[in-house]
Amino acid sequence: MALIEIFSKLHTTVSTTPKYRLGFLLSDSGLLLNFQGSKKWIEMDDNLALRNVEFVLCLDTITRSLDSNQPNVLYMHVSKPPKEKTSISNYFKLLKSIAGHHNKNLTVEGIHKKINLADSKLSWEHERFCMKRFPAFTLSSAKSPVSPLRTTMFKDNESYIIEHLVISVKNIAESLACYMYKIDPFSEVFEGHAAIIEDNIRPYLGIKATLQNNDIKDGFEKYLKNVKIFFDKPDEREPDFMFYSSNNPKLNIYRVKPAIFDLFLTFAISVYLFGVYFAIHFFPRFYSLISNSTNIYIRCFIKSSPNALKRK
Template sequence: MFEEASEVFDNMFKSSFPLTFIVFIPAVLILVSPLPAEAAHEFTVYRMQQYDLQGQPYGTRNAILNTEARTVEAEVLSRRCVIMRLADFSYDKYQKALRQSAGAVVIILPKNMSAMPQDIVQQFMELEPEMLATETIIPVYFAIEDDELLSIYTQTLTSSSSQGSLSAAEVLTLLQNKKSGRLAGVGGEELPTIVVVAHYDSFGVAPWLSYGADSNGSGVSMLLELSRLFSKLYTYKRTHAAYNLLFFVSGGGKFNYQGTKRWLEDNLDHTDSSLLQDNVAFVLCLDTLGNGDSLYLHVSKPPKEGTPQYSLLKELEMVVGSQYPEVKFSMVHKKINLADDMLAWEHERFGIRRLPAFTLSHLPSHRSAQRSSIMDVRSVSPSSRYGVEEPHVDVSKLSRNTKVVAEALARVIYNLTEKVGGGGGDLQIFTEQMQVQEEHLSAVVEWLTAQPRAAQLVDKDSSFVSTLEYHMGRYLKDVKRHYVKADKRDPEFVFYDQLKQTMNAYRVKPAIFDLLLAVCIAAYLGMMYLAIQNFGLLYSVVRRVTQPKAKVH
């Protein structure tokens, strides 16, 4: 019987390899089955910005990763996915990962960013532009922490500290517009037009985490509230002013104000359908107005005395000085530098086309980090202990700033200062039923910050665009939507997808274990092969050993 079995196995190896595979694979599976690789956690990750602006690439250029995880404390990071928490993040550590040609970088963000110490928040906001300034080859992702992800980080940190060559490791695998509306004045054919502008898009190192609460959710909220207030004044004949009011909400503001640029081209270069055919008194751009006790009027060219823009400057000074003495108001003059790749403020787009314009903001400089940060969120953060202005929206201050702008605009439109003989600083127009509604402002800010508004994520079919159009249509007439598309032949801007993905973390044995397992399997298969090839000899040896010895009496 054993001789026949030996012939069967011998023929199977010589003429039927698939059958051999079927017979021996269960043995391999039995050997490997106690040590499976288990999926530890599946979580959502958000990729760093990737876009081209005027032919210059920015952000990360890759998306796919499948590599072993390490923390930045490990000595060797080459071809590893480097995990780091925001609390431990620094630009030096980030550069260390890039210098060592890491396979990827994953930065873990806290669930509640407003609970982070303000020095860490400020440091990260200042680093975001530097991270985007240069082209990064490796994938860079952000993830929101949870218990499982923190557990993965802790275990990876332990492994990295001990260099973990024999311990378990984690392997991370990545699976694969503009609107305008107007209020028409009364009293003549060619009335001067005042344009109120705000861009709605947000910006940060990761598009899906860019909520832009203060920059520029506050500006859009103020514009909508101003349109509500002045629509009431323009409803009645006796308060219908001799100015046209044009409210313009633009997209692409964070990409060199591309939406505003294209809108100006459409309305100035094609005069048949222009909204700016009339005399433009001035353009007031609203940007980052939801916090602080300062207001700055940024101008490219100081207004001349006797012009409408000079009147607005003086009215702002008068309203702030008489009604809100706690607010510091000043004008900041900065010439337009056409050599720069990026314009400083939105009013510069209008200034290039020789339209009198300025930007009102609580920020003293366009270089402020919070204008382009994922830390710019709605939540109110704890009091700063470091003297740093916190990147969030204070609705009470936004309401105050809205009233300042509304009162100053009304004084210009109705020429109230001249009518009361240059005085009347304490005169308030928007009171009682006409007052600024803080609840309305809060609701609009809440809606704006309930979704990321990065330009890559907001298209013409977006519910955000439709809702914004509805809001403007409630108070304004002739609300129109304008579309901007990149020129296919010579695009000024190019966006890329794969900005939100799912990542899996698997617990696996280290590479040395795989090598040891392969050697054991090879040895096992070799022994089995030799045993079958020499089954007759093996049988005789076994029989000789197991055969009972004859007893001699």
């Protein structure tokens, strides 16, 4: 919302209007629903915003809320290393130069992670766009997709969050402006009355979801044109997601056999297994005993047979 307000000031006059058009997408689903909102928006038939797109910039946890003692790093996550002189490569160089020039305590690093098509759950939102062959990347303070920063319900004090948000938003806004206007990254676009300060961030910290009130819709309509709201529901045949409610609970009761039957069955199985074990274990002795008895009987029979013949 702060970026929307900032860039809307550049479109107020014709002289400062860039040749690029900015489109903003705010999705309620996010990581919990595998970025279903972005998927729905991409698959729309009448989606003209993605035609001739330069690149798609996704924001995900751009402030650190747990590692207050760690250095402030902004990671640029991509699905494959960007080639030289491409839009993503040029923007990464601008972002890194601006961060090093304007903010000495902010570092920009690039991380490459391939999309695992075998995994049904995506790691970053830009992977939704990359799967449709759109140039996209994600800016985040989290280095790993499984970082607790993305799902934690704990946070630092508000002043610390605003301080880091101002730094991140300023660098993102300056880099986008330098990219759109093709100007020197060491010049400062947002200064004076257009400077990015805490008052640009503070009103949007307590903003609620679209289903709770119209704060987001009113903010979009205040600074943007052609604002649309889309609602999605799971497919009845092959749902990508499913919500479970307790409106119609069911209690299943099964009649089972008493516990004495299980004890008897356990005892019978144990006796059977012990019998098989002892039969296998003592079978050689039993076999040798039977063999010796049989041999003795045969020898006695052979010795007694000649005597019987002589008597006859």
